[in-house]
Amino acid sequence: MKWLAWGTVLLVLAVLAIMPFFVSNYIVSFAIQIFMWIALAGSWNLISGLTGYVSFGHVAFFGTGAYTTAILVSKAEWHWLPASLMGSVTAPLLAFIIGYPCLRLKGPYFAIAMLGLNEVLRALVSYFEDFTGGGNGISLPPIAELPPVYYAMGGAALGVVVLTYRIITSRFGLRLISIREDELAAEAMGIDTARLKLYAFLLSAAFPGIVGGFFAWYSSHIEPIGTFPLLTTITMIIMCLFGGKGTVFGPALGAFLLSIFQEMVWARFLFIHQAIFGALIVAVVLLMPKGILGVLQERYRLPRTI
Amino acid sequence: MENILELRDVTKRFGGVTAVNRCSLGLAPGKIYGLIGPNGSGKTTLFNCITGLEACEEGQIRFRGERIDGLKPHQVTRRRIGRTFQVIRIFPELTALENLLVVTWLPFDGAQRRARELLELVTLDRLQDEYAGNLSYGQQKLLEFARVLMTDPDLVLLDEPAAGVNRTLLNELLQTIRNLRAQGKTIFIVEHDMKVIMDLSEKIFVLNYGEKIAEGPPEMIRTDERVIEAYFGRS
Numbered sequence: 304m305k306w307l308a309w310g311t312v313l314l315v316l317a318v319l320a321i322m323p324f325f326v327s328n329y330i331v332s333f334a335i336q337i338f339m340w341i342a343l344a345g346s347w348n349l350i351s352g353l354t355g356y357v358s359f360g361h362v363a364f365f366g367t368g369a370y371t372t373a374i375l376v377s378k379a380e381w382h383w384l385p386a387s388l389m390g391s392v393t394a395p396l397l398a399f400i401i402g403y404p405c406l407r408l409k410g411p412y413f414a415i416a417m418l419g420l421n422e423v424l425r426a427l428v429s430y431f432e433d434f435t436g437g438g439n440g441i442s443l444p445p446i447a448e449l450p451p452v453y454y455a456m457g458g459a460a461l462g463v464v465v466l467t468y469r470i471i472t473s474r475f476g477l478r479l480i481s482i483r484e485d486e487l488a489a490e491a492m493g494i495d496t497a498r499l500k501l502y503a504f505l506l507s508a509a510f511p512g513i514v515g516g517f518f519a520w521y522s523s524h525i526e527p528i529g530t531f532p533l534l535t536t537i538t539m540i541i542m543c544l545f546g547g548k549g550t551v552f553g554p555a556l557g558a559f560l561l562s563i564f565q566e567m568v569w570a571r572f573l574f575i576h577q578a579i580f581g582a583l584i585v586a587v588v589l590l591m592p593k594g595i596l597g598v599l600q601e602r603y604r605l606p607r608t609i
Numbered sequence: 610m611e612n613i614l615e616l617r618d619v620t621k622r623f624g625g626v627t628a629v630n631r632c633s634l635g636l637a638p639g640k641i642y643g644l645i646g647p648n649g650s651g652k653t654t655l656f657n658c659i660t661g662l663e664a665c666e667e668g669q670i671r672f673r674g675e676r677i678d679g680l681k682p683h684q685v686t687r688r689r690i691g692r693t694f695q696v697i698r699i700f701p702e703l704t705a706l707e708n709l710l711v712v713t714w715l716p717f718d719g720a721q722r723r724a725r726e727l728l729e730l731v732t733l734d735r736l737q738d739e740y741a742g743n744l745s746y747g748q749q750k751l752l753e754f755a756r757v758l759m760t761d762p763d764l765v766l767l768d769e770p771a772a773g774v775n776r777t778l779l780n781e782l783l784q785t786i787r788n789l790r791a792q793g794k795t796i797f798i799v800e801h802d803m804k805v806i807m808d809l810s811e812k813i814f815v816l817n818y819g820e821k822i823a824e825g826p827p828e829m830i831r832t833d834e835r836v837i838e839a840y841f842g843r844s
Contacts, residue, residue: 477711481700488698491660492712493686493760549702 319457323450331449335521337562338456342514343535344542344554345463349507351540352548353476354500355483356406360417362535363424364394364508368515369525370428373441376520383443384455387516394512395505402504406497409486418533425531440526443519452521459517460555463510468551470506471607479503480549537584545587547596551608556595611674613638613795614659614690614764619668619678621654621819628654629665630819636764641786641796643810643827645803647839651819652799653695656766660692661685672764691762695769695799697749701742705733705752708741709759727755730785732778746773754782758789765789767798771805783809807831815839 323331343365351357368390375386405416428435435441446452470476481489482496490496519525538561539554546557564583568576591598596609612635621629629651636642644652657663659670661682670678677685700708709724728734731751736744741752750773757765767786771779786796786809800806806813807827815823815830817839823830830836 474710474717477703477707480703481711484700484702485698487662487682488694488700489711490682491662491686491692491694491698492756493683493714494712495681495683 316461323453328449331453333562333566335449335453335456337559338453338460339514339518340538340542340558340562341460341555342456342463342510343539344546344558345460345467346507346510346514347536347539348467348543348548348550348554349463349470350500350503351507352543352550352554353470353479353483354503356500356504357414357540358417358504358507359414359533359536359540360419360421361507361511361539362531362533363417363421364398364511365515365518365535366421366424366428366527366530367394367397368512369519369530370435370441370515371512372516372519373443373525374434376443377441383516383520384451387455387513387520390512390514390516391509392512394508394515398504398508399501402501406500406504421531421533421536425527428527428531436526438527440524440530441519442524445523446521452517456514456517456521459510459514464551464555466506466510467554468608471551475499475502483549541580541584541587544592544594545583547594547598547600547609550594550596550600553594553596553609612636613673614797615669615671616655616659617669617671619655619658619665619670621651621658621663621665627819629658629816631668632816632819632821633668634814634821634824636795636797638763638795639790639793640811641790641798641809643806643813644797644799644816645801645806645813645830646816649818650816650839652816653768654819655816656692656768656797656799659685659766660690686760686762689761689763690766691757691760691764692766693750693753693757693768693770695772697746697753699741699749699753699756701740703741704738705741705744706737708752708756712756713759713761724759727758730758731755732781747775747778750774751778751782754785762794764795764797767796767800769800770798771800771802779805 347358347361371390371393372383372386375381375389376383401420405413408416429438478494478499481494482500486496542557542561543554545561546555547553565580568579572579593601599605600609614636616632616634618631618633619629620627620631632655646652654663658665661680665678669676672688672690677688703711705728706724709727710720713720715723725734728737731754733748733751741749744752754770770782774782783805790796798806798809810827812825813827813830814821815836822835822839823833
């Protein structure tokens with residue numbers, strides 16, 4: 304059974320590896336978006352799915368990575384790949400600055416503080432015009448070909464899933480879950496909850512930083528409103544909840560299914576697609592709060608590593 | 610022999626209510642102590658002060674001579690003070706085995722072995738892969754007891770360990786507590802079941818309105834006028 308599962312994973316990876324050579328640019332672009340959402344939803348899962356601390360400002364790390372890359376490429380003439388990887392330094396740095404005080408806040412206060420972070424960053428980016436281009440943003444050279452971004456984004460998505468698997472199968476992961484289950488009891492059992500939450504938060508900020516950089520290069524232009532939209536955070540939350548928060552593959556499954564759903568709805572119902580997406584959010588929260596894999600896990604006693 | 614735990618004039622207030630008022634007591638190592646008092650007398654608050662869950666406003670708490678008041682709960686626990694809670698606080702979405710593995714710093718193999726031994730001790734070994742949230746109330750109570758032992762404490766604070774546990778399991782639980790004492794561990798128990806506390810304890814402290822009103826061996830506490838008055842009122 305285990306071999307079958309691993310065989311399936313390897314087969315999927317092999318197909319994805321050769322896919323750009325056989326499909327249209329539209330499909331490759333769509334796959335890039337799915338990979339991006341897998342990485343973002345998976346990253347959100349690391350802090351919010353495992354510890355229960357709901358972050359409403361994760362797009363701030365995405366935006367930080369995007370601006371890091373755009374500035375390094377346009378002003379310092381870095382190659383886009385190392386510039387994007389620098390997002391894994393700048394975004395966790397921001398996470399450390401905001402997480403150290405804010406992770407002491409409980410429940411909705413943390414969520415609201417994170418929401419505030421996003422708005423502050425957007426305002427700052429708009430204000431420091433000389434450095435960030437202000438409201439006009441920063442333009443980058445248009446990309447010549449899609450496959451490099453496809454592989455980079457795919458690597459980030461795979462990285463998040465592997466990291467999540469490693470964490471969930473470790474005692475570090477169990478301790479993060481114990482914080483979600485009963486933080487006071489965890490603390491009373493000798494677990495340094497403040498430190499572990501901070502570690503999880505830093506890890507959860509790293510991949511959005513990288514992916515933000517890939518996104519900036521891929522889209523060739525970034526500006527504050529399009530880079531820091533609250534909708535991006537909400538979308539990662541919904542994808543994670545839909546697939547199953549606190550699981551390994553749940554966020555990836557949610558990102559895959561909802562990306563396809565969004566694409567179909569957007570094309571057919573141009574004016575009400577956001578209302579349909581909103582209705583889906585309500586339905587997921589009411590009918591399936593544990594998500595697809597959460598429900599399957601409970602019903603069929605599947606391991607935590609699905 | 611030097612006390613393992615020493616409380617001096619510990620005071621804790623919640624707004625205008627003084628939950629613990631200038632409480633002083635000492636626990637010698639390797640003995641079983643009881644803490645009793647009517648509802649709201651400050652027993653659990655005193656436990657919370659010792660374990661760092663509540664910060665006391667006045668007084669000192671020393672463990673093996675070192676001041677521990679002002680430490681965070683996990684720092685207190687790592688000095689080998691463990692506790693259970695009045696209202697069960699297990700991790701429901703972790704299995705029984707994981708509930709134990711999560712609290713130890715032993716290497717993985719050793720931790721697995723120790724966790725299985727403890728689950729066997731509290732007769733939960735056959736339920737090791739069951740989610741803790743699916744266990745009965747009594748089983749959760751036993752799991753919480755096993756979890757505190759997993760931290761290998763020298764001082765164990767048990768907040769109403771007998772509540773909700775059936776008679777057969779309770780006898781095993783009480784025997785386990787006596788075994789811990791035989792291993793040199795110090796036990797401090799809050800319990801409403803007077804038979805349990807009188808049978809187990811070598812010395813009992815009595816709180817009323819946050820103040821310590823009596824201390825002594827069970828036979829003395831049983832006949833103490835102030836204790837009888839605190840429980841039954843003045844006749």
